[in-house]
Amino acid sequence: MFANPLKILKALGLKENDIVADLGAGTGHYTMIAGALVPKGKVYAVEVQKDFLGTIKSRIEDLHASNIEIIWGNVEKIGGTKIKDGIVDAVIASNILFQVEEKENFIKEVDRILKPKGKVLLIDWAEDSLMKGTKILPKGKAREMLEQKGFFLDREIDAGNHHYGMILRKQ
Numbered sequence: 001m002f003a004n005p006l007k008i009l010k011a012l013g014l015k016e017n018d019i020v021a022d023l024g025a026g027t028g029h030y031t032m033i034a035g036a037l038v039p040k041g042k043v044y045a046v047e048v049q050k051d052f053l054g055t056i057k058s059r060i061e062d063l064h065a066s067n068i069e070i071i072w073g074n075v076e077k078i079g080g081t082k083i084k085d086g087i088v089d090a091v092i093a094s095n096i097l098f099q100v101e102e103k104e105n106f107i108k109e110v111d112r113i114l115k116p117k118g119k120v121l122l123i124d125w126a127e128d129s130l131m132k133g134t135k136i137l138p139k140g141k142a143r144e145m146l147e148q149k150g151f152f153l154d155r156e157i158d159a160g161n162h163h164y165g166m167i168l169r170k171q
Helices: 005-012 029-037 050-063 103-113 139-148
Strands: 019-023 042-047 068-072 088-094 114-125 151-157 163-170
Touching: 005 029, 005 088, 005 114, 005 163, 019 029, 019 103, 029 042, 029 050, 029 068, 029 088, 042 050, 050 068, 088 103, 103 114, 103 139, 114 139, 139 151, 139 163
Parallel strands: 019 042, 019 088, 042 068, 088 114
Antiparallel strands: 114 163, 151 163
């Protein structure tokens, strides 16, 4: 079974007024669920592929979700998410870190937008996943990269058979 976004986001412990950034939102699976979990908060869906933004926009309209903002942005550049400094309670990074070329910039951008003690939900492909042949980033290496930038592991979570999951916190 692949990742279950609702189960995973419940493990993140979002509060109804949290501000969330879904970086590399894709077609918005996590975005939509996060929007429902933070009805008095806000979700920023940041995506570089314009086609995906159109899909997210349609889903927002279908659900009449008023707390989701779509941003065409580049998560690999400092300031590329177009989100203000230090306003986000939680970042969702699902199946993106393995694709990011500028991983250090990505982590710096996450750090920039997060509040002190903010959370990062990192979900990515496990080494034994169906994604053989791609540049999978092993769980230990991903954790090490974030810890080197001042994050610490809060806990690992079950992200399905083909993924690893962890929640890290900004110090």
